Amino acid sequence: DLFNTNxxxxxxxxxxxxxxxxxxMVCIIT
Incomplete structure (x- = not known):
């Protein structure tokens, strides 16, 4: 559920x- 929201x-x-x-360039850190 949290994954879908993110x-x-x-x-x-x-x-x-x-x-x-x-x-x-976009760097996304989760």
Whole structure:
């Protein structure tokens, strides 16, 4: 359940970053 919640947050975050800066490198540590 927590994994699904985190996956949704990460997906939204990465989508927003891709819109603003498509060449950005994102490091996610969980």
């Amino acid at each position: 996956a949704g947050i990460v997906r939204d975050l990465v989508d927003a970053i891709a819109d603003v800066c498509p060449k950005a």
